[in-house]
Amino acid sequence: MTVADGFTYIDRELHCGDVRVTDIVRETGTPLYLYNLDAVLDRYEQHRAAFASFSHRTCFAVKANTALPLLQVLAAAGCGFDVNSRGELFRAMKAGADPRRITMTGVGKSRADIAAALDAGVALLNVESASECRLVSDVAEERGAVADVLLRLNPDVETDTHPYISTGEAAHKFGLSPGDIRSLAAQAAWLPGLRIAGLSMHLGSQILSPLPYAHGLHVMLKVLDDITPLLDRAPDIIDIGGGFGVRYDVCHGELDPIKVAAVMADVLGDRDDPWTLITEPGRSLVANAGVLVTAVEHVKPSEDRTFLILDAGMNDLLRPALYQASHSIVPVRESEADVQLYDIVGPVCESSDTFAVNYALPSQERGDLVALLSAGAYGASMASTYNSRPLAAEAVVYKGEWHLARERQSLEDMIRGEFPLSL
Numbered sequence: 001m002t003v004a005d006g007f008t009y010i011d012r013e014l015h016c017g018d019v020r021v022t023d024i025v026r027e028t029g030t031p032l033y034l035y036n037l038d039a040v041l042d043r044y045e046q047h048r049a050a051f052a053s054f055s056h057r058t059c060f061a062v063k064a065n066t067a068l069p070l071l072q073v074l075a076a077a078g079c080g081f082d083v084n085s086r087g088e089l090f091r092a093m094k095a096g097a098d099p100r101r102i103t104m105t106g107v108g109k110s111r112a113d114i115a116a117a118l119d120a121g122v123a124l125l126n127v128e129s130a131s132e133c134r135l136v137s138d139v140a141e142e143r144g145a146v147a148d149v150l151l152r153l154n155p156d157v158e159t160d161t162h163p164y165i166s167t168g169e170a171a172h173k174f175g176l177s178p179g180d181i182r183s184l185a186a187q188a189a190w191l192p193g194l195r196i197a198g199l200s201m202h203l204g205s206q207i208l209s210p211l212p213y214a215h216g217l218h219v220m221l222k223v224l225d226d227i228t229p230l231l232d233r234a235p236d237i238i239d240i241g242g243g244f245g246v247r248y249d250v251c252h253g254e255l256d257p258i259k260v261a262a263v264m265a266d267v268l269g270d271r272d273d274p275w276t277l278i279t280e281p282g283r284s285l286v287a288n289a290g291v292l293v294t295a296v297e298h299v300k301p302s303e304d305r306t307f308l309i310l311d312a313g314m315n316d317l318l319r320p321a322l323y324q325a326s327h328s329i330v331p332v333r334e335s336e337a338d339v340q341l342y343d344i345v346g347p348v349c350e351s352s353d354t355f356a357v358n359y360a361l362p363s364q365e366r367g368d369l370v371a372l373l374s375a376g377a378y379g380a381s382m383a384s385t386y387n388s389r390p391l392a393a394e395a396v397v398y399k400g401e402w403h404l405a406r407e408r409q410s411l412e413d414m415i416r417g418e419f420p421l422s423l
């Protein structure tokens with residue numbers, strides 16, 4: 001039985017591809033992030049195929065998952081990357097990314113971020129303010145270069161997602177209003193270090209309907225038509241960002257990229273502008289190809305409920321505490337034991353360190369393993385060492401074999417670079 005992309009039960013044991021999860025955990029311990037890279041590549045191919053009728057480039061949003069082997073297989077498959085900092089750029093380059101397929105986004109890029117991008121030969125900077133345009137132009141001029149930029153449009157489009165991951169409304173800090181874009185285009189001649197190559201947008205994350213993309217693209221085309229006469233060279237790139245929603249539990253569907261491609265084609269109609277389309281999927285390529293494997297630390301009955309206390313906490317997987325995200329939780333070994341209801345929590349000293357309430361699982365004992373599904377996006381990449389808990393190990397399965405992607409952080413590593421007083 002398949003429970004997620006590339007995760008199945010074989011002989012009542014959870015497997016990642018053909019590899020038994022317990023065989024990996026025996027070597028790595030828990031908590032463990034485990035990704036199926038073959039499943040990630042399948043998702044990438046589906047995404048690419050959905051937009052094949054366009055001149056199209058996929059730039060995986062590195063913030064969703066920064067594991068080097070995952071970035072490596074995507075790079076080798078020809079995928080581009082969207083990076084949000086020079087740190088993410090560093091990772092992408094280590095993974096063998098082609099800088100001509102990299103975009104750098106981010107509302108607060110520093111001089112160092114911009115310099116790193118230009119020095120690496122990054123194709124496009126998605127800029128979000130007049131101040132950033134001046135900085136990009138200056139940094140490029142210092143290098144005798146002209147940076148290609150996409151102006152990030154804030155199209156003021158509502159999305160039906162959690163407010164913390166909605167980014168395309170006027171009140172949000174992201175992007176530029178149509179009016180700001182027009183005035184920047186009118187001043188382009190005063191920014192000799194940059195060329196406006198097109199527009200970008202990113203409406204938010206976990207979007208389940210294609211309609212916001214259609215609305216955003218409408219606004220984008222209008223702005224493009226307004227600014228084209230102001231520019232020396234016609235802009236020829238449209239970047240619609242990421243945000244393609246995935247199935248986190250049985251109650252929700254997912255957004256098929258084919259539906260987004262269809263509304264894009266509808267909105268573009270019979271225009272024949274020679275645009276290149278960029279998409280920046282993060283979650284949709286990796287969320288369901290990753291799980292967080294964790295052990296039951298304690299079973300704690302209380303008056304009206306039973307707590308299942310795991311060895312993974314909100315420092316390892318922040319999404320439930322941060323935006324009430326729910327993850328399906330399954331036993332690593334199926335059992336015939338009676339089903340019980342549990343409040344499933346982590347060991348961190350916060351009440352928000354709760355993964356599920358009243359959740360049905362076969363009766364669990366200390367030491368049993370469970371897997372939190374759909375943990376491949378914004379899991380390890382958002383982890384922290386809160387409560388001085390070392391970062392979890394990460395492993396991947398690729399072509400039938402498992403590999404360690406990151407060893408569990410040691411306590412010494414956790415305090416590296418700290419300086420106690422010599423008392």
Ligand SMILES: Cc1ncc(COP(=O)(O)O)c(C=O)c1O
Binds near residue numbers: 061204
């Ligand atoms: C600019 C930009 N592009 C792409 C993404 C990826 O979004 P998702 O993981 O929902 O596809 C994000 C996520 O925050 C983003 O900010």
